[in-house]
Amino acid sequence: TMDILSLPEDILRKIMRTLEIKDRTRLRLTCRAFEQLLASTHAGFFDSGSFSWLGIGAAGAMSAFSLHIGNAKFRRVEDSEVALFPQLIPRLFERIQFRKFKINLIYNPVSLEYIRQLIGSFNVDELEFLVGANFHLETAVKIAADFPQSKYIMELTYMPLEESFGLIPPMERLSISTEAPQMPTRIIIRLLAAHKELRLICRHLLLTAGGWRKVMQ
Amino acid sequence: PNVKLVTSDNEEFVVDFRIAKMSVTVSRLMEAMNMSETDDASLLSNSIPLPNVTKAVMARVIEWCEKHKNDEPKEEKENDKRGRTTHVVSDWDKEFLKNDEFGRLCQLMGAANYLEIKGLFNDISQTIANMIHGKKSDEIAEMFNIHCDLTEAEKKEIRKKTAWCED
Numbered sequence: 001t002m003d004i005l006s007l008p009e010d011i012l013r014k015i016m017r018t019l020e021i022k023d024r025t026r027l028r029l030t031c032r033a034f035e036q037l038l039a040s041t042h043a044g045f046f047d048s049g050s051f052s053w054l055g056i057g058a059a060g061a062m063s064a065f066s067l068h069i070g071n072a073k074f075r076r077v078e079d080s081e082v083a084l085f086p087q088l089i090p091r092l093f094e095r096i097q098f099r100k101f102k103i104n105l106i107y108n109p110v111s112l113e114y115i116r117q118l119i120g121s122f123n124v125d126e127l128e129f130l131v132g133a134n135f136h137l138e139t140a141v142k143i144a145a146d147f148p149q150s151k152y153i154m155e156l157t158y159m160p161l162e163e164s165f166g167l168i169p170p171m172e173r174l175s176i177s178t179e180a181p182q183m184p185t186r187i188i189i190r191l192l193a194a195h196k197e198l199r200l201i202c203r204h205l206l207l208t209a210g211g212w213r214k215v216m217q
Numbered sequence: 218p219n220v221k222l223v224t225s226d227n228e229e230f231v232v233d234f235r236i237a238k239m240s241v242t243v244s245r246l247m248e249a250m251n252m253s254e255t256d257d258a259s260l261l262s263n264s265i266p267l268p269n270v271t272k273a274v275m276a277r278v279i280e281w282c283e284k285h286k287n288d289e290p291k292e293e294k295e296n297d298k299r300g301r302t303t304h305v306v307s308d309w310d311k312e313f314l315k316n317d318e319f320g321r322l323c324q325l326m327g328a329a330n331y332l333e334i335k336g337l338f339n340d341i342s343q344t345i346a347n348m349i350h351g352k353k354s355d356e357i358a359e360m361f362n363i364h365c366d367l368t369e370a371e372k373k374e375i376r377k378k379t380a381w382c383e384d
Contacts, residue, residue: 004345004361007323011330014338018346025379029354029372030363088378 005033012037017044021072024092035091043093046070051118052104052130064107067118069096082110086117095121102128103143105136106157112139116146126172128153134164141167162187168194175199185214218254220247221264228272229264236282237265241333269331274324281337284309288336306347310340319348319361 005012016038019027024043028035050068065082067074074085101124103115127150129140137160144152153173159180165187168174174195176183183202191198220237222230234254237243243265252259267275306314317325322341329338349357358365367375 004319004323004363007326008330011326011342014330015342015345018342020346020350023346023349023351026352026354027349027357028379029365029367029375030358030361031365032367034363035367035375084378091378 005031009037013041016041019044021069021092028092038093039091040094043069043096045097045099047098048100048102049098049122050102050104051115052102053107053109086114089118090121093121095123097123098125100124100126100128102130103140104130105140106130106132108136112142115139115143119143120146124150126151126153128155130155130157132157134158134160137164137167141169144169159183165191165194171195171197173197173199175201177201185210189214218257218260220252220260222275223264223266224270224272224275225268226272228275230275230279232279232282233286234260235286236279239282239286239334239336241335242331243267267332270328271324274328277325278328278332278334278337281310281313281340282334284313285336291336306340306343311344314341314344 007015016024021043024038028038046069048068049070050066052066053064065075065085067085101119101122103119124147127144127147129144129152131137131140131154137156140154144150151172152169154168154171155175155177157177159176159178162184172195174191174197176199178201180202183200188198188200218234219231220234220243222232222237222243224230237247246265247253250259250263250265252263254260270278314322314325322344326338326341326345329335329341348360352360355365357363
């Protein structure tokens with residue numbers, strides 16, 4: 001039987017980018033050469049991925065960590081291991097490409113630096129954020145700035161302060177779900193001008209006839 | 218019109234012009250040698266040397282090309298988007314490759330890489346990925362004749378760090 005490692009490196013690199021993530025983790029265990037090869041190769045193109053905290057678990061928030069890369073899920077880990085996780089990722093691949101990657105910042109207790117480390121080797125066509133508070137909005141805006149080639153989608157589950165809307169870079173789609181009773185017409189006009197698509201999911205939203213007229217104009 | 222291809226062991230293969238053009242390497246060489254489909258004399262008087270391919274492997278390559286000569290050209294995705302989810306090995310190709318032991322598969326892959334026949338290369342690459350898929354590390358090591366030089370402590374450490382990846 002021929003030794004797979006005797007294949008030229010350019011061929012091995014091309015094979016590496018066809019592997020599933022879970023197969024990469026197993027291949028790492030076969031020998032040092034594969035461990036090094038995997039860490040220095042592109043993991044290929046994945047249709048989707050996501051990073052979130054599923055909620056605050058009984059053992060503390062850290063227990064609900066969840067990272068999806070294609071069909072592979074990384075989750076249910078001890079608090080102590082979560083801190084090490086961003087170091088694992090660079091050992092599985094050098095870069096990875098996603099069509100769509102979603103970052104759920106709601107309940108998410110990790111720092112901006114943690115997220116930057118975690119997704120620093122990612123190329124993303126469309127980066128989506130789920131944001132539930134102002135300090136998470138700031139995090140999302142900073143992460144978006146790290147991905148200047150990406151398109152962005154953002155879903156806000158709260159009503160930000162008016163000045164915070166100005167921080168948000170142009171979105172392919174900005175959705176706002178809010179219980180807030182009023183949204184000034186000038187904000188709606190501003191958002192319509194800044195973003196390709198605006199979705200307002202407001203149970204109690206009050207917009208006067210005059211306001212609608214302005215928006216339509 | 219036909220094109221003559223000569224392997225490293227001096228075997229001459231006469232193939233249809235369309236089949237020769239499936240290899241980017243052969244296409245380039247024909248261009249460099251001013252060989253054209255409409256110029257029979259240029260095709261008859263020249264042969265393309267392929268010093269990195271043996272007779273046995275060339276026969277397999279031509280068999281694959283014969284089957285795929287009428288395929289629609291595939292849209293080329295940008296570099297970062299190639300691989301993994303984009304390539305599906307057809308039933309015929311699975312059948313074509315299934316009896317090759319790993320060494321022969323590697324030789325065929327080397328030839329596809331040298332000849333720049335992307336479809337064949339991707340088929341074999343995906344076939345190898347499929348061979349790896351779902352297997353335990355020691356099964357992969359045995360299949361590919363890999364000698365493990367990691368210590369038990371290192372393996373334990375890697376296992377610990379990758380234990381989070383679930384189905």
